[in-house]
Amino acid sequence: MGKVYDLAVIGGGVIGLAHAITAARQGKRVVLIERERRANGASIRNFGFITVTGQERGASWALARRTRDVWDDLAPRAGIAVEHRGLLVSARSPEAIAVIEAFLATEMGQGCDLITADAFRRATYGLGGADLHGALYSPHEIRVESRDAIPQLTRWAHEALGVDILTETVAFSSLPPRLETSRGVIEAGHVVVCPGDDFSTLWPDRIAAYGLRRCRLSMLRLADPGFRLPAALMSDLSLTRYTGYAALPEAAVLKAKLIAEQPRHYANGVHLIVAQGADGSLIVGDSHHYDDLPGPFAPASAEHDILDEYARAFGRAAPPVLERWVGTYASADDRTWLVDSPAENVRLVIVTGGTGASTAFGIAEQVLTNLMGDA
Numbered sequence: 001m002g003k004v005y006d007l008a009v010i011g012g013g014v015i016g017l018a019h020a021i022t023a024a025r026q027g028k029r030v031v032l033i034e035r036e037r038r039a040n041g042a043s044i045r046n047f048g049f050i051t052v053t054g055q056e057r058g059a060s061w062a063l064a065r066r067t068r069d070v071w072d073d074l075a076p077r078a079g080i081a082v083e084h085r086g087l088l089v090s091a092r093s094p095e096a097i098a099v100i101e102a103f104l105a106t107e108m109g110q111g112c113d114l115i116t117a118d119a120f121r122r123a124t125y126g127l128g129g130a131d132l133h134g135a136l137y138s139p140h141e142i143r144v145e146s147r148d149a150i151p152q153l154t155r156w157a158h159e160a161l162g163v164d165i166l167t168e169t170v171a172f173s174s175l176p177p178r179l180e181t182s183r184g185v186i187e188a189g190h191v192v193v194c195p196g197d198d199f200s201t202l203w204p205d206r207i208a209a210y211g212l213r214r215c216r217l218s219m220l221r222l223a224d225p226g227f228r229l230p231a232a233l234m235s236d237l238s239l240t241r242y243t244g245y246a247a248l249p250e251a252a253v254l255k256a257k258l259i260a261e262q263p264r265h266y267a268n269g270v271h272l273i274v275a276q277g278a279d280g281s282l283i284v285g286d287s288h289h290y291d292d293l294p295g296p297f298a299p300a301s302a303e304h305d306i307l308d309e310y311a312r313a314f315g316r317a318a319p320p321v322l323e324r325w326v327g328t329y330a331s332a333d334d335r336t337w338l339v340d341s342p343a344e345n346v347r348l349v350i351v352t353g354g355t356g357a358s359t360a361f362g363i364a365e366q367v368l369t370n371l372m373g374d375a
């Protein structure tokens, strides 16, 4: 007779892991089922940037604050390094400063500051062009190296929390009490399906009802610039992309100006995030191309635009490119995550706003409270 689990989680990305870890910490017997040898999707391809500031006002912002706190608690327990903390968003026009000031006037500005161009340069070893006007500083973010952190978190979930991890195993069905997988039947009382942007293996009709598409992003790793960043960096374009800023009325003025000045950056969905790893190299991106199946073919212009925005924002050419990759995630026009109940004791959880690393634990706590009752 095989083991009977309280919870089976399908999908070993950050969303599945967050559910498995949260349930296991509540004393549940948990199995995590992952198709690949190890997670290889969006969760290991991202910046590892646990973002609070700039998240959509309201529920997403609250989920991000909770998720950041959980990461902060778990990272040292799981042996995961926090590479840096905080965020600096440089601004090179009065219109960008107006967005920052409007943001600071909201509840989301709590703990954040508008700093001068000189203060930004002092903090960043002189980054910033002649047109730098100032910057937003937020202390709230943390950054981990996802390609290491996700496997490490998976190991820790197994070793410290007793989560059984079944890799190279495809779940073909997800109805308790018996789940069909490519390695036989798993018995579990509850199931959470976290398939990322696999829309076709489990509950395809339920997923289709949400009208999801996929977004493909281009990412770069750049050589160590020779100094350590004090925080992750973003620039003007981000103020028109991240909903926490972009939904403010002042952002419409900035966006109109930037579309006129940098039309191709908008066509490629480019904005700038720069995060630094332990070896000093910079994770830099990204672009956004939406389609039902974006494919692996990323336009060279997207990479050019990312590097161009780096040079515009920081007043110096970007360091040499060491690596390139693309990633995809599920995308919806009307929501940043969805929780569906396709059957009793089953939840389908998909983050549709490119923010899964930043909201995973907050979402998992809510889903499990609803599903199993005693988070």
Ligand SMILES: Cc1cc2nc3c(=O)[nH]c(=O)nc-3n(C[C@H](O)[C@H](O)[C@H](O)COP(=O)(O)OP(=O)(O)OC[C@H]3O[C@@H](n4cnc5c(N)ncnc54)[C@H](O)[C@@H]3O)c2cc1C
Pocket: 010, 011, 012, 013, 014, 015, 016, 033, 034, 035, 036, 038, 039, 040, 041, 042, 043, 044, 045, 046, 047, 048, 049, 050, 051, 169, 170, 171, 172, 194, 195, 196, 197, 198, 201, 202, 217, 218, 219, 286, 326, 327, 328, 329, 350, 351, 353, 354, 355, 356, 357, 358, 359
């Ligand atoms: C380039 C890039 C940069 C990003 N930057 C950030 C960032 O800095 N901060 C942030 O918060 N978010 C960021 N995101 C978004 C974030 O990475 C995603 O929201 C998050 O990783 C989604 O996690 P997931 O677990 O749902 O999906 P995935 O990581 O794709 O994992 C889903 C897993 O489910 C498995 N699976 C699916 N179906 C089955 C099945 N039937 N049986 C077994 N296994 C199955 C797949 O093999 C896969 O491993 C970024 C995304 C990308 C692509």
